[in-house]
Amino acid sequence: MGATVSPIANLQLLNRHNYEDWSFQVKLYLLAKDVWDVVEAATEPPTPEDGEAEFSAWRKNNAKALLAIRTCCGDDTYPIIKAITTAKAAWDVLAEELKPSDSEEIKPFDSEELKPSDSEEGHNNNDDESDVKYAPLYDSLKRGDWNAAKEFIDRHEEALTHRGSSSGGTALHEEALHNVEELLKLMTEEDLEIQDDNGCTAFFYAFAKRNGPNSCQNG
Known part of the structure; x- marks a missing residue:
């Protein structure tokens, strides 16, 4: 059973x-x-x-x-x-x-749908000077340049849990699917529970990007 x-x-x-x-x-x-x-x-x-x-x-x-x-x-x-x-x-x-033999290809959705509006309270990168320090990491992830991202993480281990992504989450929130396996190897279970400004874990973003928009229910 x-x-x-x-x-x-x-x-x-x-x-x-x-x-x-x-x-x-x-x-x-x-x-x-x-x-x-x-x-x-x-x-x-x-x-x-x-x-x-x-x-x-x-x-x-x-x-x-x-x-x-x-x-x-x-x-x-x-x-x-x-x-x-x-x-x-x-x-x-x-x-x-x-496994379905003839499943349709699932198109990723625009993550903008999960971001808080300008009128809502949330994480403001411009108000956090420390975000400037970690900007190269998020830029590397957006470009899909894992080598550059890993080099930055090796120099700044604390960057893994810094909440400076576009949604107010960690690097894993920003990365979602491209190099998610590599980031998961570097993060602890506690790191994976970190939520962004929407109350979503990185697992939610990875799942949602693959399967389409859904309501965020705390990861």
Whole structure:
């Protein structure tokens, strides 16, 4: 039987009609937990003969990822992976079974819809002199220049949690999708809970940009 409560906030358990939304959110969760590598691995998993340390690390991460995937399945989808013992196989089987074969391409929406109006109170970058310091980071992310952004973060680690994006959020809010995987690797779970002026977490922006506008319900 699948879990009655998902470990991911506001996630609807997987059924036979919501695979695309579900897989997107679960992938972000596994990235944040730093176990997505075992799911997307293109090679066979290590064995004890490959080295006890390597095998032990894989086994631990595989268990974390597999548990998350299983507990995010509903009663009608859990049986599909009930007997599967690796996260990669479980993920692949669910995709083969449930991913729509002829889904339409989802167009990203204009993030301006999520920004507060000029008449509303919010984060004002012009009033915060520290934003000038971090401007190169946000400029690099807007250009899609991850190398420049990473170089800045290496020099200013605190920039990861600085709320200086266009929405009053962190660098991850600004980045949303382009290099989201790289930023997730650098941020802690507490960092990911930071909200912008709209009360939205970066996860909401990433989800909304992929699936279209929706009301912000605190991430």
